[in-house]
Amino acid sequence: MLSALERPKFKQFLQEYHFDLLVVGGGITGAGIALDAVTRGLSVALVEMQDYAAGTSSRSTKLVHGGLRYLKQLDIKIVAETGKEREIVYNNALHVTEPERMLLPFHKGGTFGRFTTSAGLFAYDKLAGVRREERREMLTSDEVIQMEPLVRKEGLLGGGHYVEYRTDDARLTMEALKKAAEKGAVCLNYMKVEHFNYDEDGKLSGAAVWDMLDGDYFSVNASVIVNATGPWVDEVRKKDAISNDKRLRLTKGIHIVIDQSVFPLRQAIYFDAPDGRMIFAIPRGRKAYIGTTDTFFDEDRSNPAATEEDVAYLLEAVHYMFPSVAVDRQHVESTWAGVRPLIYEEGKKASEISRKDEIWESETGLITIAGGKLTGYRKMAETVVDRVAKKFSKKEFGPCVTEHLRLSGGEFENEEQFKAFQESKANEAVLFGILKDEGRRLAATYGTNVDILFNYAHAMTAEKSVLPAVLKAEILYAVHYEMAMTPSDFFIRRTGDLYFNIAKVKEYKEDVTDYMSRLLAYSAEEKTRYLRELEQQIELAQVKGDSHAHSNN
Numbered sequence: 022m023l024s025a026l027e028r029p030k031f032k033q034f035l036q037e038y039h040f041d042l043l044v045v046g047g048g049i050t051g052a053g054i055a056l057d058a059v060t061r062g063l064s065v066a067l068v069e070m071q072d073y074a075a076g077t078s079s080r081s082t083k084l085v086h087g088g089l090r091y092l093k094q095l096d097i098k099i100v101a102e103t104g105k106e107r108e109i110v111y112n113n114a115l116h117v118t119e120p121e122r123m124l125l126p127f128h129k130g131g132t133f134g135r136f137t138t139s140a141g142l143f144a145y146d147k148l149a150g151v152r153r154e155e156r157r158e159m160l161t162s163d164e165v166i167q168m169e170p171l172v173r174k175e176g177l178l179g180g181g182h183y184v185e186y187r188t189d190d191a192r193l194t195m196e197a198l199k200k201a202a203e204k205g206a207v208c209l210n211y212m213k214v215e216h217f218n219y220d221e222d223g224k225l226s227g228a229a230v231w232d233m234l235d236g237d238y239f240s241v242n243a244s245v246i247v248n249a250t251g252p253w254v255d256e257v258r259k260k261d262a263i264s265n266d267k268r269l270r271l272t273k274g275i276h277i278v279i280d281q282s283v284f285p286l287r288q289a290i291y292f293d294a295p296d297g298r299m300i301f302a303i304p305r306g307r308k309a310y311i312g313t314t315d316t317f318f319d320e321d322r323s324n325p326a327a328t329e330e331d332v333a334y335l336l337e338a339v340h341y342m343f344p345s346v347a348v349d350r351q352h353v354e355s356t357w358a359g360v361r362p363l364i365y366e367e368g369k370k371a372s373e374i375s376r377k378d379e380i381w382e383s384e385t386g387l388i389t390i391a392g393g394k395l396t397g398y399r400k401m402a403e404t405v406v407d408r409v410a411k412k413f414s415k416k417e418f419g420p421c422v423t424e425h426l427r428l429s430g431g432e433f434e435n436e437e438q439f440k441a442f443q444e445s446k447a448n449e450a451v452l453f454g455i456l457k458d459e460g461r462r463l464a465a466t467y468g469t470n471v472d473i474l475f476n477y478a479h480a481m482t483a484e485k486s487v488l489p490a491v492l493k494a495e496i497l498y499a500v501h502y503e504m505a506m507t508p509s510d511f512f513i514r515r516t517g518d519l520y521f522n523i524a525k526v527k528e529y530k531e532d533v534t535d536y537m538s539r540l541l542a543y544s545a546e547e548k549t550r551y552l553r554e555l556e557q558q559i560e561l562a563q564v565k566g567d568s569h570a571h572s573n574n
């Protein structure tokens with residue numbers, strides 16, 4: 022449904038149809054809105070100026086979480102809402118989210134003590150409606166050490182153990198978009214809204230879009246337009262008439278990735294940094310990742326990068342909480358940086374600005390949504406589409422159905438069924454010439470779409486190639502089903518390899534570019550440019566050549 026090879030056809034649709042709704046932005050917010058709207062019966066187009074999820078939605082801490090930090094700020098309503106949403110997001114995409122028990126150690130003089138941790142997590146369980154088996158446990162200091170021997174023993178008083186959900190933000194976005202496309206939404210990446218068109222009453226009637234890949238320029242007609250461009254919402258609003266004084270304050274957060282051989286973290290931990298901020302350290306396969314920072318940001322939103330200072334700050338936090346771990350700068354294999362689109366609040370520090378979402382509408386009818394979390398994307402979309410639907414006096418649309426709508430690849434009744442599915446697919450993989458573990462990984466990543474990959478891999482085993490058959494199958498799937506246009510799309514947003522397996526990216530970057538070039542018929546110039554782009558992303562992930570002065574505020 023989202024085949025890169027079908028772009029010309031989708032572009033033609035964009036030009037020929039009059040859509041009920043045009044969504045600007047293909048991050049999780051835009052994807053959620055497109056899905057909600059199309060399943061209520063609206064005709065929907067979505068355009069994204071980069072790759073899907075290339076903005077903040079591939080650069081988060083990758084947790085679908087109930088927002089414990091809001092509890093610290095006594096924002097009870099957000100805790101209750103995000104807690105409930107967490108469960109819904111999880112059930113609808115079991116292959117992209119998985120429960121991850123989080124350890125919250127407390128030390129003498131730290132942010133939390135035994136009483137505050139216990140009361141806080143108890144309130145969290147209640148407010149967020151946490152399932153019985155996932156409710157918090159309180160641990161003694163010995164139990165904490167048993168669970169994670171690397172935790173600082175000095176001053177350790179105990180810990181709390183509670184459940185968060187780990188996800189892959191870019192894949193979550195992709196699965197929502199694929200579902201929206203399956204239901205009829207016309208989605209295009211690398212398609213930028215340049216300016217808006219208006220009718221004779223001065224109301225929005227569409228937008229002029231620019232194909233970033235081939236330079237085509239044309240108009241898309243739509244009755245309603247939603248601006249879901251995250252860190253870019255102000256820029257897009259400037260293309261329209263700005264009719265209120267709300268604006269964004271961007272803050273940057275970075276993560277670092279370290280190999281388990283150096284940092285053998287067993288247990289996800291939410292801990293105090295020396296300056297009192299809370300930091301996550303999360304095991305993921307053979308790696309551990311640590312984040313995040315929170316600093317004001319006014320630079321290039323398309324390529325935010327970690328600086329040496331950011332990395333040093335996180336390493337200091339690791340040294341502080343895990344004193345026996347001898348990690349230093351050379352062990353940081355990869356990094357990523359994301360920009361939070363927060364709503365400006367006078368005089369507040371970066372970490373104090375609320376993460377809540379807000380919707381506002383201009384006099385011309387442009388609906389803008391900003392702020393919020395990955396976790397709340399479905400609910401946010403419901404609220405936005407309720408508002409969009411009200412703008413049609415002559416059309417009736419159905420109610421919101423996304424609460425029980427499985428995302429693409431997530432057609433499972435429950436967790437048990439998903440686990441059994443992974444095992445049976447691991448066994449079946451062998452029949453397709455795929456190793457059992459690879460089969461299990463593919464099933465866990467692509468869910469009920471995995472058969473397509475198995476068939477691709479099987480077909481590829483006969484072909485002589487430097488690329489492993491499974492890697493080729495993943496490329497084919499990304500191109501034919503997920504509109505991957507460039508090797509960076511594949512290695513960053515479709516697989517996450519740039520962050521969690523950078524060695525693989527370095528090893529195969531030329532061969533993957535060659536293969537994609539054959540599939541997508543790149544010109545010689547495009548092929549060179551895309552390879553160079555990937556190499557630049559590798560450099561950025563390794564924090565090369567970027568170290569301007571900067572302080573954590």
Ligand SMILES: Cc1cc2nc3c(=O)[nH]c(=O)nc-3n(C[C@H](O)[C@H](O)[C@H](O)COP(=O)(O)OP(=O)(O)OC[C@H]3O[C@@H](n4cnc5c(N)ncnc54)[C@H](O)[C@@H]3O)c2cc1C
Nearest residue numbers: 046048049050070076077078082084214251274359395396
């Ligand atoms: C460091 C960090 C950690 C985070 N951790 C978490 C977490 O663990 N859990 C959680 O729930 N949330 C987390 N968040 C928040 C979450 O990631 C964001 O709220 C969410 O990804 C925002 O999605 P979005 O779709 O609104 O924005 P984006 O993902 O940025 O999408 C907006 C898109 O609009 C596109 N665009 C811009 N201008 C145009 C135009 N003119 N035409 C077409 N397209 C355009 C951009 O290219 C971009 O892809 C974190 C955020 C950060 C920065």
